[in-house]
Amino acid sequence: MAIEPIVEVRELSKVYLQGETNVVALNRVSVGIQAGEFVVLMGPSGSGKSTLLHLIAGIDRPTSGQVLVRGINVANLNESALAEWRNRNVGFVFQSFNLIPVLTAAENVELPLLLTSLSSRQRREHVAAALDLVGLTERAKHLPRQLSGGQEQRVAIARALVTDPLLVVADEPTGNLDSKSATDVLTILQSLSREANKTVIMVTHDPKAAAFGSRQLHLEKGEIVA
Amino acid sequence: MTIAGFITKNALRNRRRALLSVGSVAVSLFLLVTLMTLVRELTIPPEDIGASLRLVVRNKVSLAQPLPWKQITQLDKIPGVMAVTPFTFFGGNYKDLKVTSFAQFAVDPVRFTNVFVENRSSKEQIEAWIKNKAGCLVGADTMRRYDMKIGDTLKLTGTFYPCDLELKIEGTYKGSVDDRTVFFHHKYLDELSGDLGTVGTWWVRVASAEVVPEVRKQINQTFENTSASVSAETERSFQMSFVSMWGNIKVLIESISSVVVFTLMLVTVSTMSMAIRERFRELAILKAIGFRRREIFAFILAESFGLAALGGVIGIGGAALFWGLLDVQKLSNGFLVYFEVVPRTMARAAVVAAVLGVVSAIGPSLSVAQTSVVEGLKTLD
Ligand SMILES: Nc1ncnc2c1ncn2[C@@H]1O[C@H](COP(=O)(O)OP(=O)(O)OP(=O)(O)O)[C@@H](O)[C@H]1O
Ligand SMILES: [Mg+2]
Numbered sequence: 001m002a003i004e005p006i007v008e009v010r011e012l013s014k015v016y017l018q019g020e021t022n023v024v025a026l027n028r029v030s031v032g033i034q035a036g037e038f039v040v041l042m043g044p045s046g047s048g049k050s051t052l053l054h055l056i057a058g059i060d061r062p063t064s065g066q067v068l069v070r071g072i073n074v075a076n077l078n079e080s081a082l083a084e085w086r087n088r089n090v091g092f093v094f095q096s097f098n099l100i101p102v103l104t105a106a107e108n109v110e111l112p113l114l115l116t117s118l119s120s121r122q123r124r125e126h127v128a129a130a131l132d133l134v135g136l137t138e139r140a141k142h143l144p145r146q147l148s149g150g151q152e153q154r155v156a157i158a159r160a161l162v163t164d165p166l167l168v169v170a171d172e173p174t175g176n177l178d179s180k181s182a183t184d185v186l187t188i189l190q191s192l193s194r195e196a197n198k199t200v201i202m203v204t205h206d207p208k209a210a211a212f213g214s215r216q217l218h219l220e221k222g223e224i225v226a
Numbered sequence: 227m228t229i230a231g232f233i234t235k236n237a238l239r240n241r242r243r244a245l246l247s248v249g250s251v252a253v254s255l256f257l258l259v260t261l262m263t264l265v266r267e268l269t270i271p272p273e274d275i276g277a278s279l280r281l282v283v284r285n286k287v288s289l290a291q292p293l294p295w296k297q298i299t300q301l302d303k304i305p306g307v308m309a310v311t312p313f314t315f316f317g318g319n320y321k322d323l324k325v326t327s328f329a330q331f332a333v334d335p336v337r338f339t340n341v342f343v344e345n346r347s348s349k350e351q352i353e354a355w356i357k358n359k360a361g362c363l364v365g366a367d368t369m370r371r372y373d374m375k376i377g378d379t380l381k382l383t384g385t386f387y388p389c390d391l392e393l394k395i396e397g398t399y400k401g402s403v404d405d406r407t408v409f410f411h412h413k414y415l416d417e418l419s420g421d422l423g424t425v426g427t428w429w430v431r432v433a434s435a436e437v438v439p440e441v442r443k444q445i446n447q448t449f450e451n452t453s454a455s456v457s458a459e460t461e462r463s464f465q466m467s468f469v470s471m472w473g474n475i476k477v478l479i480e481s482i483s484s485v486v487v488f489t490l491m492l493v494t495v496s497t498m499s500m501a502i503r504e505r506f507r508e509l510a511i512l513k514a515i516g517f518r519r520r521e522i523f524a525f526i527l528a529e530s531f532g533l534a535a536l537g538g539v540i541g542i543g544g545a546a547l548f549w550g551l552l553d554v555q556k557l558s559n560g561f562l563v564y565f566e567v568v569p570r571t572m573a574r575a576a577v578v579a580a581v582l583g584v585v586s587a588i589g590p591s592l593s594v595a596q597t598s599v600v601e602g603l604k605t606l607d
Pocket of ligand 1: 016017018023024025043044045046047048049050051052
């Protein structure tokens with residue numbers, strides 16, 4: 001008996017109009033992802049990995065098809081409802097760490113919580129817990145430029161986690177890191193899926209990184225091939 | 227962290243740029259307030275309770291042509307005329323000044339006090355002045371400026387009159403349109419200048435505002451076809467005729483002000499859009515995290531409004547303080563009297579600052595709104 005998937009992608013297509021020709025970034029992709037899975041998206045450059053990730057995370061709109069997350073068709077939400085949905089359900093980690101340079105580590109982590117109704121004390125507790133999870137309690141007051149790349153990426157993970165989202169999406173999170181830092185980051189992502197039962201979806205080119213996942217999907221020319 | 231704290235940190239992230247934007251707004255608004263105050267100074271209509279009830283009668287040919295003394299008996303008889311005084315410009319120089327900052331007029335003291343009924347002086351001083359033919363009444367501003375006291379001697383060198391005056395200050399007045407002028411006995415001038423039998427102008431007080439037009443017509447008709455036909459006008463329009471000489475300057479100053487405001491707009495708008503463009507990627511992240519367009523617009527607006535408001539407070543407040551503390555009358559040699567930065571001027575400049583803050587937020591907000599999260603993430607730092 002198949003468990004009801006938490007993310008269900010149905011016949012998802014994304015077509016870009018480039019001058020006269022259509023660029024098919026994603027071609028009728030269907031896939032189901034269960035809670036607690038650590039899915040790794042692999043494939044050559046331009047195969048549509050980022051596009052799929054963006055569509056699942058609700059920061060891009062499909063040309064056709066559906067993304068259902070816990071039964072909600074993400075593509076049907078309007079701009080502002082979608083923003084709120086992302087705030088509650090998705091944590092983002094990017095290749096370049098994308099922290100706000102004028103905010104300290106703790107403040108960066110706190111950012112998504114400003115949109116919630118939590119009191120400032122509750123926010124501080126959540127931030128402390130998230131920083132503790134990525135092992136950066138000591139660095140809470142540091143600015144991004146006072147942190148190493150690996151530490152910055154761990155702050156970004158803490159920011160992705162602090163709202164306790166359903167999904168964590170990561171686009172080449174180790175692309176800019178040395179192998180030691182990369183291992184730290186991957187270990188954290190792995191433990192999120194194993195211990196906290198979060199659904200993690202990660203794009204990577206690196207087979208060593210892919211080995212941390214529980215399942216691999218290979219894309220080629222906008223289609224899942226394995 | 228609070229939202230306000232976040233906005234402040236963003237606004238100050240590039241200290242030098244924040245300083246420059248605040249500074250350029252401040253300097254421009256200082257300039258704008260100064261220019262607006264100058265325009266106001268040059269076009270200020272004389273406000274006086276009695277001004278609308280007074281007529282100035284001058285020679286129809288020009289203000290420089292005198293009028294014969296004997297006209298006074300006819301003027302006195304015209305119905306509606308309450309009082310008439312000769313009013314002759316002496317134009318002397320005080321001490322060794324090349325340009326004297328106060329005018330001096332020869333008047334008939336008794337008639338004068340009947341024409342200028344708004345009592346701005348003490349009864350005793352007026353009486354002492356009336357008694358002393360060589361006495362004079364000096365405006366409070368002039369008294370203060372040259373450190374004069376009642377009882378002092380005031381020496382004036384004639385410029386176009388072939389005589390000098392040696393007057394004793396018998397009294398002072400305060401609260402008129404222009405508290406600088408010196409008034410003295412016409413008789414004294416007549417004696418010294420060899421009794422020319424003429425006056426510069428007549429100043430007339432009319433019974434009521436309703437009869438002013440009729441009295442004006444009567445006066446003009448009475449002396450029509452005589453050797454000295456006259457032109458009577460209200461004190462206000464008489465003074466405005468001097469002011470209108472400044473009309474062109476007003477236009478000039480106003481165009482300078484518009485250029486200042488326009489340049490300021492360009493500078494602030496481009497600074498703000500630069501500040502936001504640098505942060506496109508971060509704003510895309512904020513959107514991904516769940517901040518909506520209107521929240522991002524609020525951030526940008528608050529930042530640009532905050533910078534413009536700070537610049538405004540410094541510039542406008544600075545101008546009010548600066549011109550308030552400075553003795554403009556002294557520095558301008560009496561050319562500018564009040565140079566007062568009035569609340570109305572400050573309010574208008576504040577509106578400019580506020581509009582500036584809002585306008586410069588619009589462009590960046592639109593481009594942020596039009597950029598999707600994915601596009602924003604692709605922009606390079
Ligand atoms: N805004 C766009 N306009 C036109 N084509 C686009 C746009 N964004 C992506 N594409 C195209 O869609 C295809 C898939 O892009 P995508 O970014 O998903 O690839 P990817 O698998 O993430 O590649 P990489 O490993 O290089 O990041 C590519 O062919 C790309 O050129
Ligand atoms: Mg990609």
